[in-house]
Amino acid sequence: MLGMPTFRNTCPRHCYGSCSMISHMSGGKLTRVVGDSEHGYTRGRLCAKGYSLIQYALDEYRLKYPLRQVRRGSGEWRRISWDQAYEIIASKMIELNTRYGSNLGLGYYKGNGNAGLLHQAVEGMFAGLGPHTRPIGDICSATGETALRETVNELRNPDPEKMSDAGLIVIWGANPANTNINQMKFIYEARQKGTPLVVIDPLLTHTANRADLYVQINPGTDAWLAWGIAKLLIESDKIDKEFIRQKTREFHRYKQGLEGITLEEVCSHTGVHLRVVEELADLYARFHPAANWLGFGMQRYPTGGESVKAVSALAALTGSFGSVGGGVYFRHRPQEEFPLHIAKHQGVKQPLLTSSREVPVNDFPGKAMKLQEPPLKMLWVSCGNPLAQDYNLRAWRDLFQQMEFIVTVDLYLNSTARQSDLVLPAASFFEEEDLHVSFWHHWLSYNQKVLPAFYEAKSDLQIARELTRKLNELQPGFSNFPAEKEPWDWIEGELSPEIRELYGLEEPADLKRHSYRRKKESLLSGWNYCFSRVQPHLFKDMRETESSLLFPYHLLTPQSLLKFHTQYETLSWLNGENREEPIIELAEEIACKHTIREDSLVEIYNEHGSISGRAKINPYLPEKIILVEQSDRYPINHLISGQGKAGESIPYFDCRVNLRRVRSDV
Numbered sequence: 001m002l003g004m005p006t007f008r009n010t011c012p013r014h015c016y017g018s019c020s021m022i023s024h025m026s027g028g029k030l031t032r033v034v035g036d037s038e039h040g041y042t043r044g045r046l047c048a049k050g051y052s053l054i055q056y057a058l059d060e061y062r063l064k065y066p067l068r069q070v071r072r073g074s075g076e077w078r079r080i081s082w083d084q085a086y087e088i089i090a091s092k093m094i095e096l097n098t099r100y101g102s103n104l105g106l107g108y109y110k111g112n113g114n115a116g117l118l119h120q121a122v123e124g125m126f127a128g129l130g131p132h133t134r135p136i137g138d139i140c141s142a143t144g145e146t147a148l149r150e151t152v153n154e155l156r157n158p159d160p161e162k163m164s165d166a167g168l169i170v171i172w173g174a175n176p177a178n179t180n181i182n183q184m185k186f187i188y189e190a191r192q193k194g195t196p197l198v199v200i201d202p203l204l205t206h207t208a209n210r211a212d213l214y215v216q217i218n219p220g221t222d223a224w225l226a227w228g229i230a231k232l233l234i235e236s237d238k239i240d241k242e243f244i245r246q247k248t249r250e251f252h253r254y255k256q257g258l259e260g261i262t263l264e265e266v267c268s269h270t271g272v273h274l275r276v277v278e279e280l281a282d283l284y285a286r287f288h289p290a291a292n293w294l295g296f297g298m299q300r301y302p303t304g305g306e307s308v309k310a311v312s313a314l315a316a317l318t319g320s321f322g323s324v325g326g327g328v329y330f331r332h333r334p335q336e337e338f339p340l341h342i343a344k345h346q347g348v349k350q351p352l353l354t355s356s357r358e359v360p361v362n363d364f365p366g367k368a369m370k371l372q373e374p375p376l377k378m379l380w381v382s383c384g385n386p387l388a389q390d391y392n393l394r395a396w397r398d399l400f401q402q403m404e405f406i407v408t409v410d411l412y413l414n415s416t417a418r419q420s421d422l423v424l425p426a427a428s429f430f431e432e433e434d435l436h437v438s439f440w441h442h443w444l445s446y447n448q449k450v451l452p453a454f455y456e457a458k459s460d461l462q463i464a465r466e467l468t469r470k471l472n473e474l475q476p477g478f479s480n481f482p483a484e485k486e487p488w489d490w491i492e493g494e495l496s497p498e499i500r501e502l503y504g505l506e507e508p509a510d511l512k513r514h515s516y517r518r519k520k521e522s523l524l525s526g527w528n529y530c531f532s533r534v535q536p537h538l539f540k541d542m543r544e545t546e547s548s549l550l551f552p553y554h555l556l557t558p559q560s561l562l563k564f565h566t567q568y569e570t571l572s573w574l575n576g577e578n579r580e581e582p583i584i585e586l587a588e589e590i591a592c593k594h595t596i597r598e599d600s601l602v603e604i605y606n607e608h609g610s611i612s613g614r615a616k617i618n619p620y621l622p623e624k625i626i627l628v629e630q631s632d633r634y635p636i637n638h639l640i641s642g643q644g645k646a647g648e649s650i651p652y653f654d655c656r657v658n659l660r661r662v663r664s665d666v
């Protein structure tokens with residue numbers, strides 16, 4: 001490899017790792033990507049999806065040209081030029097503006113497809129138009145964030161590299177062996193020093209397989225287990241009284257609340273034996289400090305916030321906050337410390353309108369359909385596949401029907417693109433420049449452009465610039481998005497003196513040689529923890545209801561090892577089989593009850609829809625759980641529905657189904 005040119009990239013997936021990569025080129029080809037060994041979190045190691053990115057870069061299934069669909073949903077596509085595409089889009093935008101006297105009829109939806117800061121060009125492009133319709137919230141982690149703001153008070157993730165110094169690691173509903181492989185190094189290091197690892201999950205996951213203690217819990221009941229542990233810790237006086245006195249509020253209200261629940265209730269709701277609850281309390285009492293990992297999985301329920309609060313209280317009771325390696329790990333938002341000039345761009349002023357209309361993403365189609373004066377008429381979808389990955393998919397179909405014009409920007413003709421009028425081919429991150437921070441670790445890194453555009457693909461930023469120019473050509477002054485700025489201009493703009501100080505970066509260009517770790521990370525001096533109320537009545541639907549009798553099984557659809565939500569399904573290195581139907585995993589007992597054999601054709605269904613696939617008997621699954629992967633080919637989310645509450649994410653795991661064998665199957 002000596003002498004071969006290498007480049008710096010950052011994996012842009014919405015993932016814990018935001019891995020820093022070194023890409024090797026040979027003969028004009030991308031031949032190898034490896035983890036950056038100098039990056040303190042990546043440490044030279046990528047996941048299988050990371051190593052397969054060279055196949056992704058040139059994937060034959062990628063979109064190559066702008067496409068127009070003759071009639072939406074017809075599947076008849078015509079290749080058009082970029083100029084034609086811009087002309088069609090800009091004319092429609094101007095027409096809607098003339099019809100309604102503002103740009104409120106224009107809106108966008110952005111998914112989590114690319115976490116780079118320059119991908120906020122989508123937000124920026126719309127901001128340039130002045131008041132418009134935009135999404136707010138977070139489908140993935142808002143429930144936990146809201147809960148932590150009420151209790152822990154701030155959202156600052158301890159440095160996850162320090163997890164190796166914890167005295168006890170308890171993972172509540174995360175599966176890092178699948179979703180965050182680089183964290184496993186720090187967990188293994190801790191275990192080598194004798195730190196016990198506990199995994200609490202309804203599924204015996206790859207991570208659970210590596211634990212000292214695996215606790216199989218009923219879905220959605222973590223709050224109860226945490227309350228049970230807390231009760232035992234308080235009753236046996238194994239709490240950090242000094243920490244509680246100095247650094248917390250509302251302890252007595254919390255303690256009283258715990259007196260209102262019994263250990264019998266804890267065991268019956270969680271399905272965890274009293275001896276195991278006692279063992280957990282004993283581990284929390286003996287090993288310090290405790291690293292409590294609040295996984296995204298455990299908060300994907302309507303009562304997920306209660307679980308997050310209840311588990312965070314264990315960190316307060318044991319005084320784990322602020323000790324090296326201890327505390328609560330969930331996520332943080334380091335980008336909020338950046339200027340974010342691109343997203344916060346001040347758009348064209350409208351005389352009578354002061355602000356944009358906001359649509360919460362946890363009920364996007366429901367709320368967007370109700371907008372009036374003007375109604376929403378044009379939707380721009382970027383970096384997301386809501387027709388497969390959101391919930392309430394029937395409402396999404398209704399919303400699409402109501403739209404006059406839908407544009408999707410993506411690398412693939414996915415479920416959402418297939419229902420759009422116009423599809424624009426997005427560049428992969430190898431074809432563009434970007435800047436990255438992580439929602440988990442503390443590093444800042446750069447992404448260099450290493451490949452020429454794949455056919456006619458363009459980055460979201462380039463599209464924003466070119467569409468802005470077309471709009472202004474057709475109607476001068478329509479947008480003031482700074483179309484002249486180059487990617488590096490935006491990057492330099494983000495590296496303000498404060499940011500350079502925070503990351504110890506002397507010159508912006510230094511980022512082209514190294515990644516930088518954030519320097520400040522301790523809790524603020526006036527910090528304190530607020531114990532929340534213990535509210536068992538919020539779990540009222542734990543009793544069997546009519547609906548739970550009709551649909552007795554919990555459907556769990558967590559993240560898979562070799563896919564990224566609906567991404568990478570076409571890559572043969574990762575997902576060679578190219579299955580057209582899902583695998584429906586079920587327990588032996590359910591198979592027996594429904595006379596289902598391995599590979600039988602089965603259907604799972606509820607009041608929202610049905611999906612059929614091949615049965616796989618999984619002897620490790622609890623009796624009441626059915627497990628299916630997320631996919632673009634057979635979106636399982638047709639079965640997932642609910643109501644988004646303010647400030648919460650989507651309760652994806654709150655889904656009940658029933659099951660039957662498909663009779664025609666022989």
Ligand SMILES: Nc1nc2c(c(=O)[nH]1)N[C@H]1C(S)=C(S)[C@@H](COP(=O)(O)OP(=O)(O)OC[C@H]3O[C@@H](n4cnc5c(=O)[nH]c(N)nc54)[C@H](O)[C@@H]3O)O[C@H]1N2
Pocket residue numbers: 014015016112140172173174175176178179180200201202203205217218219220221222295296297298556558559560561562563564565653
């Ligand atoms: N390979 C891969 N990695 C990814 C992703 C991917 O798609 N593929 N996606 C990325 C994204 S966007 C995210 S948000 C993260 C999410 O990654 P994780 O935080 O690991 O979250 P999930 O996969 O949603 O769920 C984690 C675990 O929660 C468990 N669980 C479900 N219900 C409960 C419950 O009630 N209590 C408890 N204790 N556990 C429960 C599930 O069985 C699952 O094993 O992963 C990121 N990394």
Ligand SMILES: Nc1nc2c(c(=O)[nH]1)N[C@H]1C(S)=C(S)[C@@H](COP(=O)(O)OP(=O)(O)OC[C@H]3O[C@@H](n4cnc5c(=O)[nH]c(N)nc54)[C@H](O)[C@@H]3O)O[C@H]1N2
Pocket residue numbers: 014111112113114119139140382383384385386389390409410411412414426427428429460557558559564565566567630636637640652
């Ligand atoms: N059943 C179920 N559903 C879930 C979850 C679950 O656990 N269970 N998890 C939820 C979670 S945590 C999340 S974060 C969401 C993820 O939801 P989405 O973000 O909608 O999911 P992806 O399938 O990753 O789709 C991202 C799309 O962005 C495209 N893309 C990638 N890079 C770029 C780019 O640079 N520009 C543009 N324009 N497009 C790009 C990809 O090709 C892909 O089509 O899914 C949620 N849905």
Ligand SMILES: [Mo]
Pocket residue numbers: 014112140
């Ligand atoms: Mo996510």
